[in-house]
Amino acid sequence: MKQRQREQVQRGCAVGTMVLLAWLCRVLPLEGLPSGLREACGILRSLLYLSLFAGWGISLYNRTVHPQVRRLLLNVDLLMLFWVLVRTLRFQLNTPPEIDRMLGYLYYAPMLGIPVLCVQLVLTVDRSERYRLSAWARMLWLPSAVLLELVLTNDLHQQVFRLQQPWNEKYQYGWLFGLVVGWIVICILLAFGIIAHKSRNPRILRRLPLPAIPMVLLGVYAVLYGFHIPLIKQFLGDMTIVHCLMTAASLEGGLRCGLIQSNTGYVELLRVTSLAVQLVDRQGNVYCCSENGRMVDRRKLQAAMHGTVQLDEHTLLRSAPVQGGYVMWQTDITELVENMERLKENRTELAERNYLEQQNYEVERKINALREKNRLYDLLQRQLAPQIIRMDQLLTRYRAAPEEEKRQLLGQVAVLGAYLKRGANLMFLAQQHRYVPSAELRYALEESISSLELAGVECAMEVTQGVRLPAEAAAACYSRFESVVEGALGQLDALFVRAIWKDRRLNLYLSVETGADLKAACPAAVQEAPGSWVLNDHFEGGAPECGTN
Structure with a gap:
């Protein structure tokens, strides 16, 4: 026999032994025994039933998974314990007739409450743990409460039980008793109807008789008990115990057949x-x-x-x-480990690819840098070729020139060298930046003017400060200045240059005293008097940026 089945048999034998022992305490003839022993048997019987239902409540708490279902089942068990306790007080104590009748009326608190709890139970079994009963399900307590109030006040109206005076424990049923019984039957039928509607699983439908049979037997017993059948009175006369045992058997059947989720069956679950x-x-x-x-x-x-x-x-x-x-x-985690291995391999492969890509990028960057340098060198060579050729010519003349001309020739070479240096710098800046400080233009003009002064030319200058000039405009301005200077080179006596940023453009003004004709070098030059030339020119650009000069 499997372990779980063996445990179930053991529990069933223990419950059966307790019920049988309690039943024997009631049916065995005890009239010849001392009264104290008879009372002890009655108390023992009550304690057995109280222990049985208390243990069943603990079992329900441990086995039930759903918190709402657990609460409802424990409420049913508490009402059973209350019922057995009231019955014990009624029959074990010598109470006055009024107290005896009131204890009998209290029987109907569990009789009316348990069916309502059963209806609420079947509404909850297949719901989530956050489920709350609807309003109509909670309203089921209202008829039970009204009927219980009518039972408890029966001494006033005697419409539930018609009592004989003086009280001798004999009575007749009134019309309100029919309402009480009818409401109990309606709740029981409603509970089973909801179960049948919810149990769409054929396996559960086949096991549905397990919780239904105890209720059918209880109904038959109630009818026979109501007709005061002597055999029933003799052997099953304790209505309280029979009702509680049949109700517990029905609920236990619901747990066993799977209608109520329970915290059992792990062995079978793990087996499959x-x-x-x-x-x-x-x-x-x-x-x-x-x-x-x-x-x-x-x-x-x-x-x-x-x-x-x-x-x-x-x-x-x-x-x-x-x-x-x-x-x-x-x-x-075999699949996970394999995926991680593949990821490691992919990461290694990607790292190698990234290294190669980085190396290729670095090579390409260097090639592009060399290409850009070559382009700039070609650009400078084209732009500065006239100055280089003329410097070569001057140096050639310098070797054969008399001493008195060498100083003048060196001054002209210095002027051309200054332009080669500063002009190339401005061209590089124009290729890399949109704006340059105005100081770059001033440095270029100052170096050219210093070279002219070495050649004996009187010079003066004025350059705008504190702005960032368009790079192309600055380079063009310096190139125009160099064209005029080279056009008068060798015959230049005096020079004044002014480069001012105004009206969103760079304005260049040159005043030159020379005996050379500047029209060939700069068509825009105007001769104001013999030996005196003026040039007004401008170079467009965007708005300058504020900055250092």
Whole structure:
């Protein structure tokens, strides 16, 4: 016999033994025994039933998963305990007639409350843990409360029970008693109707008689009890116990057939599951294990209670707390490990590709830099070729010139050299930047003027300060200045230059005293008098940027 079945048989035998012992305490002839012994048997009988239903309540708490269902089942169990306790007080104490009748009326508190709880129970069993009963389900308590109030006040109207005076425990049923019984029957039928509607699973439908049979037997018993059948009175005369046992049997049948979710059946579940699962207690002792689950060392089980444990290269052990212990499951991470290996390989391959791409980019960057340098060198060579040729010619003349001409020739070479240096600088800046400081133009003009002064030319200048000039405009301005200077070179006596940023353009003014004709070098030059030339020119550009000069 399987362990679970053996445990069920043992529990069933224990319950049957308690019920049989309590039943014998009632039906065995005790008239010849001392009164104290008879009272002890009655108290023992009550204690057995109280212990039985209290233990069943503890079992319900441990086995029921759904918190709302657990609460409703425990309320049913509490009403049963209340019913047995009231019955014990009624029959074990010598109470006055008024108290005796009131204790009898209190029977109807569980009789009217348990059916309502059963209806609410079947409404809740297949719902989520956050489910709350609807308004009409909560309103079921209203008829029960009204009927209970009518029962408790029966001494005033006697429409539930018609009492004989003086009170001798004999009575007749009134018309309100029919309402009480009818409401109980309606709630029971409503509960089973809801169960039948919800149980679409054929397997559960086949097992539905398990909770229904005790209710049918209870209905038959109630009818026979109401007709005061002597045999029923003799052997099953304790209506309270019969009602409680049949109700508990019906609810237990609902748990056994799966209508009510219970925290049992782990052995069967683990037997058919394909997962590697174990149930262990808090000390690491294995309660049950699935067929696919391998046994694990207790130390690893205890470590897994606090976090994930790696059993081997391809298996992880994880856990989750359950009541009384932990559920452990083994996760196969072979696919994850393979994916990680592939990721490592891809990462290595990508790193190699990135290295090659970086090297290719670096080579390409250097090639592009060389190309740009060559382009700039070609540009400078084209732009400065006239000055280079003329400088070469001057140096050639310098070698054969008399001493008195050499100083003048060196001055002209210095002027051309200054332009080669500063003009090339401005051209480079114009290729790389949109704007340049106005100081760059001033430095260029100052160096050219210094070279002219070495050649004996009187010079003066005025250059705008504190702005960033368009680079192309600055380079063009200096180039125009050099054209005029080279046109008068060798015959230049005096020079005044002014470069001012105004009206969104760079304005150039030159005043030159020379005996040369500047029209050939600069067509825009105007001769104001013999030997006196003036040039007004401008170079367009965007708005200057503020900055240092």
